[in-house]
Amino acid sequence: MSAEMNQDTIADVTKVDVTKAAVTKGAIKIDDVVKIYDPNGAAVMAVDHCSIDIPAGEICMIVGPSGCGKTTLLNAIAGFHDITSGSIHLDGELLCGPEKPQAEPGSDRIVVFQNGALFPWKTNLENVAFGPMMAGKLGKKEIYDKARAMMADAGLSGTENNYPGEVSSGLRRRVEIVRALMNDPKVLLFDEPYRALDSLTKSVMHEALLEIYYRNKVTIFFITHDLEEAIFLGHRLIIMSSRPCKPKKIVEVDIPHPRDYSVLTSQRFREIMGEAKGVVHEEAQKAFAAGEREG
Amino acid sequence: MSIVLDKPDTAGGERGPELSSLGLTMYRFSAWLKSPRPYLMLIGFAIVLGFWYLAVEVLQLPRFESMPGLTEVFREWFSKDPIYGLSIYTPEYYTHIGISLRRIAYAFLLATVLGVPLGLFLGWSKTFREFVFPLFEVLRPIPILAWVPLAIIMFSGSESPVIFLTFLASFFATTLNTMLGVESIDESYSRAASCLGASRWQVFKHVVIPGAMPYIFTGLQISIGVAWFSLVAGEMVSGQFGLGYLINTSYMMIEYPKIIIGMITLGIVGFATSAMVRAAGDYMMQWRVRELALVD
Known part of the structure; x- marks a missing residue:
């Protein structure tokens, strides 16, 4: 990662409020x-x-x-x-x-496990969609659209149809965090x-x-x-x-x-x-x- | 987008993510052809066949002299007019194969249909296991041959005792491996699923069944192998037709080349059924095939 890109990143996040007090x-x-x-x-x-x-x-x-x-x-x-x-x-x-x-x-309360617990038999996208799919409150299309959007936000575009075993361990961790965040x-x-x-x-x-x-x-x-x-x-x-x-x-x-x-x-x-x-x-x-x- | 720190497509390996399963199979097959493995395999076969030929027909070593020779067996096997009435040109040959295959199919399917759910529940529910497993463990070590008299007493006709014996061996292998498969699942997966709001039943469907799948298919591989083993044992004792029956009657009728033809046919058909089970497993566990393909 270049230093320049890092600067952009920081500039970007300062736009959002990062104080703890904002969270209720x-x-x-x-x-x-x-x-x-x-x-x-x-x-x-x-x-x-x-x-x-x-x-x-x-x-x-x-x-x-x-x-x-x-x-x-x-x-x-x-x-x-x-x-x-x-x-x-x-x-x-x-x-x-x-x-x-x-x-x-x-x-x-969602746990991100020590050794990672993405289901290896589900694709990354299916993993991310898992929580809402289990809850069954939203339609499948809606859930998958949201899952794709959240994966894109976390820089995971292009890995949706890969199985967790096919991507690097760093990416796997990120998918797991996105899977947790899907459930708000x-x-x-x-x-x-x-x-x-x-x-x-x-x-x-x-x-x-x-x-x-x-x-x-x-x-x-x-x-x-x-x-x-x-x-x-x-x-x-x-x-x-x-x-x-x-x-x-x-x-x-x-x-x-x-x-x-x-x-x-x-x-x-x-x-x-x-x-x-x-x-x-x-x-x-x-x-x-x-x-x-x-x- | 600000979060991209490393590019996903480079982290996904050099293969594109959209490689189809057929493409993957072709890719692996061509890699296999380019490796030394197929040639080593051919050399292995050549050594065994060469030894057979030399030992029986050229050197006539003690103990080998009364065994049918390579050329005799193969001449008979591929003859349009076989001396002992059995070759790839006689319908009788395919009747034996067909009947054995049909028995295997019934027994294997029955063992799978009953054994997989039983194994899943044994692994999943501790109470159920305490009920059933001790009984299971006492029945399991009883050799299939010891079941033969009971099978003949219990089942009428010549067909059902053989299918029962074949089923029995398969059933134990399938059930036990399925149960081990459920036990092998990392607890984190069921915990993660319940964290994400899955009910107990949803955990069973989305974690226990797919998680046990690799072991289930290992079990089915063993199951199909022991099915052939006990089928032949059963066919030698009871039943009409079938490859085991062919081998046994050829021995009694002193038609020795037919014994070897029966044996080699068993090997080939058995290998083919194993390969079919393996292919079914690969088809159902794409995630595993792809993981292993990356390791290769």
């Missing part, structure tokens, strides 16, 4: 959530009295070492797992809590989606994700262990302690949006990095030591 839906309130696996047996505590408030439209980065229980939290929001106690609300509505330990999965979700839940990508592809994907965010304004709950990724994308970093998982430090990233890759070399970026690095490293060491004991 998608506030997540995680209140004193505990998750214990196998409470009658091994009783492994994955999440320990965790409370996080995410305002609507925030890009909230959950940072922590691998296996610390971040994904458990995401699964609870998505409705894949129950919680042991506590509650999670989305825009004031209860997702899961004392009377209802497991949330219903729904198209207001309140929240996108990312489970380390760029983990398997090389760092060059990653940087392209980060800017593309921000672009999509600036256009669509959803709340983003993004799990990662990559600090650079977290600071570049996020409004806020919630650094988690290693298992059981619990917020340890919150770092505000006051670098204004829209951002592009030049912020990576800025003074402020390095300062925030310095602030966060110590805490993350300490937790990583704890996780490593715990892992060694288990092994």
Whole structure:
């Protein structure tokens, strides 16, 4: 990508309002959530009295070492797992809590999976159209027209009739995000989606994700262990302690949006990095030591 | 458009996206012809046939001397006036093939129609599996030959016991592979589908069935193979006509070249039916064919 093109991109997005305040839906309130696996047996505590408030439209980065229980939290929001106690609300509505330990999965909260979960047996276009087709509220033609338009907006024209296995992994991720956005979700839940990508592809994907965010304004709950990724994308970093998982430090990233890759070399970026690095490293060491004991 | 960061058409591989399945097949066939593989295959055949010829007719090695020779078998097979009454010019030859094929078709179709849904439900519903699977696992290891007496007692006539035996082997292979196919599906796919608002039934239709498809077709490949195996076993014990029957009666009538003709015919027809199943699988799983074509 040329520097010139990058400039155009930035000029374009400044026309849209990128402040969080513009978004009115998608506030997540995680209140004193505990998750214990196998409470009658091994009783492994994955999440320990965790409370996080995410305002609507925030890009909230959950940072922590691998296996610390971040994904458990995401699964609870998505409705894949129950919680042991506590509650999670989305825009004031209860997702899961004392009377209802497991949330219903729904198209207001869509997960973008670690290894990607585009259906390999459906074309990219069929994948993007999947949510509305299942809902069955709109006609097929209408849905496919919208799907084509959204794919075109995300730079995916020409790949509609390819199967996911035929396009690059970077493009696959983009298709998956467009598939989620087709349903007009309140929240996108990312489970380390760029983990398997090389760092060059990653940087392209980060800017593309921000672009999509600036256009669509959803709340983003993004799990990662990559600090650079977290600071570049996020409004806020919630650094988690290693298992059981619990917020340890919150770092505000006051670098204004829209951002592009030049912020990576800025003074402020390095300062925030310095602030966060110590805490993350300490937790990583704890996780490593715990892992060694288990092994 | 501002978001295009890399061009999709370069990322889609060097092939255009609109290549038809026929075009793809032709492309692969011509690539195969250009590779050393077909010639290695011919050399393989030549070595085995050459050994047969030398061992039986030229060197007359011990144990091989009473076996029918290559030239004898092929002369008989392609003779307009065969000594033992069976060649590609006699209608009887095609009656045997036709009857075996018909039995295979009945048994294989029945096994598929019953085995695939059963396997899908076994993989999909834990409760159903707990009911059925232990029983299934006790019945499955029983060799097909052990079923022969029961099949003859249970079914009247000469046709239905053979079809039953053939069906049985196919059915177990198909069911088991279909079930494994459902279990092999990455949980992320069903989770993604339910995230996107799919009901349990929609998950079954859009994730479980297509996701299990590669295993189902592996199962059907095995199924058609074991179907031939048990068909021949069945035809040797009961039944009239068919390639197994041909081999067995030729042995008893001391018409040895016909044994070999029956065996080679079984090999060719069996290979053809396998290839048909494979082609059906490729047709139904274009996504997989295209993925594999990129890997090649």
